[in-house]
Amino acid sequence: MKNTISISPLTRIEGHLAVHAKTEPTSNSKNKKEAKVSEAFCEGELFRGFETILTGRDPLDAQQITQRICGVCPTPHGIASVQAQEMAYGIKPTHNGRLLQNLILAANYLHSHILHFYQLSALDFVDVKAVLQYKGKDRLLISLKQWIEEALARKDVFPAAPFLPRYEVSYVKSLDVNVSLLAHYVQALEVRQLADEMAAVFAGRVPHSTALVPGGVTQVPTLERIVSYGARLKKVTEFVEYVYVPDLLEVAKVFPQYFEIGRGRDNFLSYGVFPMDENGSKFIKSGAVIGGKWEALDQENILEEVGYSRFSQSSGRHPKDGQTIPEAEKTNAYSWIKAPRYRGQAMEVGPLARAMVNYLDPSETWIKNEVNAFLAAAKVPAEKLNSVLGRHVARGLEALWVAKQADKWLGELEVDGPPTRDFTIPKTASGYGLTEAPRGALGHWLSIDNYLIKNYQCVVPTTWNCSPRDDKGQPGPIEHALVGTIVEDPAQPIEVARVVRSFDPCIACAVH
Amino acid sequence: MSQYSRREVLKLGALLAAGLGLDSTYSAVFADGLQKLSTGQARVLWLQGMSCSGCSVSFLNSNEPGPVDILTSMISLLYHSTISAAQGADAMRVIAETIASNDFILVLEGAVPTTMPEACTMGGKTLEAILVPALKNAKAIAALGTCASFGGIPAAEGNQTGAVGLKTFMEQKGISFQNRLVNCPGCPVHPEEVWGTLAYIVSKGYPAVDPKLLTPNMFYAHSVHDNCPRFHYWEKEIFAKHFGDEEGCLFKLGCLGPLSHTSCPRRQWNSGVNWCIRAAAPCIGCTSESFAKKRDFPFYRKGEASHPVNYKESERKEVTS
Numbered sequence: 151m152k153n154t155i156s157i158s159p160l161t162r163i164e165g166h167l168a169v170h171a172k173t174e175p176t177s178n179s180k181n182k183k184e185a186k187v188s189e190a191f192c193e194g195e196l197f198r199g200f201e202t203i204l205t206g207r208d209p210l211d212a213q214q215i216t217q218r219i220c221g222v223c224p225t226p227h228g229i230a231s232v233q234a235q236e237m238a239y240g241i242k243p244t245h246n247g248r249l250l251q252n253l254i255l256a257a258n259y260l261h262s263h264i265l266h267f268y269q270l271s272a273l274d275f276v277d278v279k280a281v282l283q284y285k286g287k288d289r290l291l292i293s294l295k296q297w298i299e300e301a302l303a304r305k306d307v308f309p310a311a312p313f314l315p316r317y318e319v320s321y322v323k324s325l326d327v328n329v330s331l332l333a334h335y336v337q338a339l340e341v342r343q344l345a346d347e348m349a350a351v352f353a354g355r356v357p358h359s360t361a362l363v364p365g366g367v368t369q370v371p372t373l374e375r376i377v378s379y380g381a382r383l384k385k386v387t388e389f390v391e392y393v394y395v396p397d398l399l400e401v402a403k404v405f406p407q408y409f410e411i412g413r414g415r416d417n418f419l420s421y422g423v424f425p426m427d428e429n430g431s432k433f434i435k436s437g438a439v440i441g442g443k444w445e446a447l448d449q450e451n452i453l454e455e456v457g458y459s460r461f462s463q464s465s466g467r468h469p470k471d472g473q474t475i476p477e478a479e480k481t482n483a484y485s486w487i488k489a490p491r492y493r494g495q496a497m498e499v500g501p502l503a504r505a506m507v508n509y510l511d512p513s514e515t516w517i518k519n520e521v522n523a524f525l526a527a528a529k530v531p532a533e534k535l536n537s538v539l540g541r542h543v544a545r546g547l548e549a550l551w552v553a554k555q556a557d558k559w560l561g562e563l564e565v566d567g568p569p570t571r572d573f574t575i576p577k578t579a580s581g582y583g584l585t586e587a588p589r590g591a592l593g594h595w596l597s598i599d600n601y602l603i604k605n606y607q608c609v610v611p612t613t614w615n616c617s618p619r620d621d622k623g624q625p626g627p628i629e630h631a632l633v634g635t636i637v638e639d640p641a642q643p644i645e646v647a648r649v650v651r652s653f654d655p656c657i658a659c660a661v662h
Numbered sequence: 663m664s665q666y667s668r669r670e671v672l673k674l675g676a677l678l679a680a681g682l683g684l685d686s687t688y689s690a691v692f693a694d695g696l697q698k699l700s701t702g703q704a705r706v707l708w709l710q711g712m713s714c715s716g717c718s719v720s721f722l723n724s725n726e727p728g729p730v731d732i733l734t735s736m737i738s739l740l741y742h743s744t745i746s747a748a749q750g751a752d753a754m755r756v757i758a759e760t761i762a763s764n765d766f767i768l769v770l771e772g773a774v775p776t777t778m779p780e781a782c783t784m785g786g787k788t789l790e791a792i793l794v795p796a797l798k799n800a801k802a803i804a805a806l807g808t809c810a811s812f813g814g815i816p817a818a819e820g821n822q823t824g825a826v827g828l829k830t831f832m833e834q835k836g837i838s839f840q841n842r843l844v845n846c847p848g849c850p851v852h853p854e855e856v857w858g859t860l861a862y863i864v865s866k867g868y869p870a871v872d873p874k875l876l877t878p879n880m881f882y883a884h885s886v887h888d889n890c891p892r893f894h895y896w897e898k899e900i901f902a903k904h905f906g907d908e909e910g911c912l913f914k915l916g917c918l919g920p921l922s923h924t925s926c927p928r929r930q931w932n933s934g935v936n937w938c939i940r941a942a943a944p945c946i947g948c949t950s951e952s953f954a955k956k957r958d959f960p961f962y963r964k965g966e967a968s969h970p971v972n973y974k975e976s977e978r979k980e981v982t983s
Contacts, residue, residue: 156750156751157749157750158750158751158754158784158785158786159743159749159750159753159754159784159785160749160750161743161744161746161747161748161749161753162743162744162745162746162747162749163744164714164715164744165710165713165715165743166710166743166782166783166784168783168785168786195782195783195784196712196781196782196783197778197781197782197822197823198712198773198781198815198816198821198823198825199816199820199821199822199823200815202820202821202822203815203816203818203819203820203821205820206820206957207957207960208960208961208962210960210961210962210964211954211960211961211962214946214954214961215815215818215954218714218716218814218815218849219714220714220715220716221713221714221715221716221717221718221719221720221850222714222715222716222719224714224716269744269745270744273747278747290730290734293730293734293735294734297734297735300702301702301738304702306702306738307740307759307760307763308740308756308759308760311738311739311740311741311746311748311756312733312739312740312741312742312745312746312747312748313747314747314748315747315748315752315755315756316747316748316752317749317752336730336734339722339728339729339730339733340728340729340730342722342729343722343723343728343729343933346719346723346932347723347932347933347935349932350931350932350935350936351935351936352941353936353941354931354936354937354938354940354941354943355930355931355932355936355937355938355941356723356931356932357714357716357719357720357850358716358849358850358948359943360938360941360943360944360945360946361938361941361942361943363905363943365905366906367906367941368905368906368941368942368943369906369941369942369943370906370908370942378935460780476778476781476822476823478778478780478781479780486781568906569906570905570906571906572904572905575964643750647749658713658714658715
């Protein structure tokens, strides 16, 4: 269709997403093809029905089943679920239980943030073909170069798949920068794997931890396990500090315009994450920012609308009374993702949202100091954080904060001390768990009747970010951030893809 | 030949066989298969249906060969939605041309919706519309994970989409699956099962499988219970009573080890750093056909003392058969 851009499927994210944009011509006389996005639509293309599948089941099934909503971020679902159950059962984790849950979640952050920058996003910026000019001695780069050369020589149908084909657009031009980023793409595969091994040391295995239970985890933290986690954490932390964060700055130098592109509304939401004590204070705090103004979080302000979503229940329900009734052919609906709103507003969630909520929190200081130090060093004004590069930078900085804090939690563990505590499931109860997945605010709402799950609803990070229009017609955060994006070649809309990927969408999560 | 020397490939084949507790004849078969994979003789089309990408992440957690080798030398991965640089129309073109070439192994991760085909679409097409020609043309088909194998959680009681595993879908569509479809269950699948299965198919063809479940006998013959390191507690009837108990068989906490046929006790998880039973976590039976399917068949027996609606032993055995 004329004046329409579609990226369907939008790959290198988790899951099934199509992005459609209406465009208008620009007045650029040098590039007649150039277009500007005037309206955008995010279409979640999957529905499995986890919430309905959960009803009528034993509540303890929930932390196992909900982890399977997403294989990239199962741990946060497990945490949200055990927190909802802990509230319903009237228990709190043991000292070790809290720390071990934090350490497992920290490992998931590191795996996910590293995966996002290198495996998911980097190919939008790096020129893979540059490796063919590589003359150095790095074993992995030589291996990659030979492999591409051989594939080309064999005349494979799609040589060097899955790295090619790609949009043939403007990538990094410097051979040195390309080669260094590609070497780190390869290195990141191994470092990400180490992060998953860290999680498994205390979680039994990942993805889909079996050791996570209400009250903590099933496994005692022995000295051997603490050392095993710590040795891997050291390597991952070094990678984040000396490779990942510097690479972000390198990409920012080549593509500074992406501090201007993909600006959101200045609406941010954080539920807070990583409990620091029994009383609920958190390492990264909760809060909401609406139109640039901070306020305290109140989960009662969350509603889910479905005017443009493929569901037939009444719109605007709080998740504690939420419903999920699919209607595949609903008129005007264009997505399997619901439209959650906070006080009627579409809210961005994720590392940038966490940073901004904490930056603007009048009582908070440490994140503000960290962000200010980065901004001063990078010579970037604070208002430019709300952008494609701002989201990448916030993610990288957060990876470093979490890695360094994980080392402190490791030191606070009581060796061989109790990893969990006993509980009984009451006949009737309700609870909710609010945490933060790597890609944003995650809430589970649970009610129990006759010892079984009566209702279970999840409002997931990408449900917020990739939401379609709400009943009033307000576009979701990504839909809004895309408006105004200049696309050089509408047949290869890399600019649209870069904006969408900066949010780190996870569609299996969003649709659940 | 690629940069993989004969010696390196033999080593990887031996590691794979040893990790899975298989004898030395398998190491040569795996080595031969891995070499063919690495020289582009087997092209893989990896599609995701109603999935969570957990099996993909698990595959990237492969230890020998490692994730770098997976992407840069060991496999011609023509398309994978989480990894491919191709997007939009390019991605759909790669999928369509691969299917038309008839020269590929199809890997599916995730279940297939049958009563609500719109519940999973890609590039404006239903999964079903893409899958039917792919299943007809593929040289071999691997269903990775419990969703693709048996439907898994998307097919659990109360689902609204009619989700099924690949064997049921192929039966419904009248597509032949005998000696073509291999099921590799696990939620997620273990990377060694993926490598072992792909390498075996490429080297020797269709493996010996369970006639009903279509799971390769080399990986799925024994239950977790059979090889459990806590089996001695079971024999002495010493049972763990609470989560976190370091001693005792986990059976009375709900352990489904007797139902779960897999190599977990041998090769463990995440490069061997841990696995469920070692972490004192009851097995939840994630490789079994019945995994998560029934509302009244919970993972844990923790709730049993406090409410009477839980299953009885007789029901557990019924599900086993």
